[in-house]
Amino acid sequence: MPQAMQRPSRWKENLAYLKWFYWPGTRMSARDVYELVDTHAFSADGLYMNLGYWKTAPDIDTACRDMARLLADAVKLGPDDSLLDAGCGFGDQDMLFCDEYNVGNVVGINITPSQVNLGNERIREAGLDQRITLIEGSATELPFDGPQFDAVVALESAFHFCSREDFFVDAFRVMNPGARIALADMIPAVPEGSWFSRYMKRSGWKFFSQKYGIPEANADTFDSYREKLVKAGYIDIELVSIRAQVFRGLHSYMKAQPEMLARFHPLARFPYKMTLFFDADKVYQAYDYILATARKPG
Ligand SMILES: C[S@@+](CC[C@H](N)C(=O)[O-])C[C@H]1O[C@@H](n2cnc3c(N)ncnc32)[C@H](O)[C@@H]1O
Secondary structure, three states: OOOOOOOOOHHHHHHHHHHHHHOOOOOOOHHHHHHHHOOOOOOOOOOOOOOOOOOOOOOHHHHHHHHHHHHHHHOOOOOOOEEEEEOOOOOHHHHHHHHHHOOOEEEEEEOOHHHHHHHHHHHHHOOOOOOEEEEEOOOOOOOOOOOOEEEEEEEOOHHHOOOHHHHHHHHHHHEEEEEEEEEEEEEEOOOOOOHHHHHHHHHHHHHHHHHOOOOHHHOOOHHHHHHHHHHHOOEEEEEEEOHHHOHHHHHHHHHHOHHHHHHOOHHHHHHHHHHOOOOHHHHOOOEEEEEEEEEOOO
16 A cells, blocks of 8 residues: 655654644644654555444445445436535545545545645546546535536534535535435534533533544534534435444444554554443433435425
C-alpha cells in the first residue's frame, strides 16, 4: 500500500495522541483529528473509517461496505449519474460505487489532505482515475459553479461539517434538478430517562463533539435536521434511525475480534478496550445514527 504524506516523528505523534485522547478539554479540528489518525482504519481490507452497517454483515469489512451500499441504494445510484461524495475519506466507497454501481463520474471532497493524496494514489493504482477524482476542500464551500451532480452522499461525515446546515445549502446549489442526496449521519440521542441517564447522554455527546471536532450547531434533533433540509429547499425528506444496525454490531464484533483494535494507534486502544466491559446500549447511549434522504425538486 502506498504511504501517506510525511508523518510527524513517533514521539510527536504519541504526544499528540496523549493530548487528544487523555487531556480533558483538548479540542482539535476534524482535519487535524484525521491527519493524526492517519491510516489507522476500522476496516482490515481497505481504509474505511465508518462504523459499519451491521444488518447482515459478518465482519467489519462487509459492514463498512454495506454502509456505502446503503447510501448508494438510497440515492438510486446508476451508471449515468455524476456523484459528489462529501467527506470521502480515502475514497474506498468511491471505488465500490464504480465497481458495483458502474458510476462513470465521481468527485470526492475531503478536508484532510493526507487522505486525499493517498486516496488519489490508490485510485490511480486501481485504474479508476479517469472516473474518480478526490479534491481537498470543505463540503461547506464546494468549488463548483452551479448544478452538475445527480447524486450526493455524505458517509459518516456531515456531523463534522461546519455546519451541516451550510452543507445542505451548498450541496443543493450544485445538485441538478431532481438530484438525490443521502447521508449516514450522527446526532445526539434524545435525552430521556432518569436524571442520570439524561446527564450521561448529554455529557457523552459533549465529549464526542469535543474530541472529534464536531460543531455545536450540529447537535440536531430529528425535527431540526428535517427543518434544515426543508429550509435549504429539499423535498421527499426521510429520516430514519439505523442505530440498531450500527452500534450493537460493531460492539459485538470488537468484543469477538479484539484484533480489530490492533489496527488502532496503541494509545487509542485503551479507551476502546474499556468500552468492551459494558454493553453497547450503555456505551453508545449518547448517539443516534440516522439515514437521511431527500431530493432537489425538478
Ligand atoms: C468518519 S470519516 C468517514 C470517511 C469515509 N466516508 C468512510 O466511510 O471511510 C469522516 C470524514 O469526513 C471528512 N471531513 C470532515 N470534515 C469535513 C469537511 N468540512 N469537508 C469535507 N470533508 C470533511 C474527514 O476528513 C473524514 O475523511
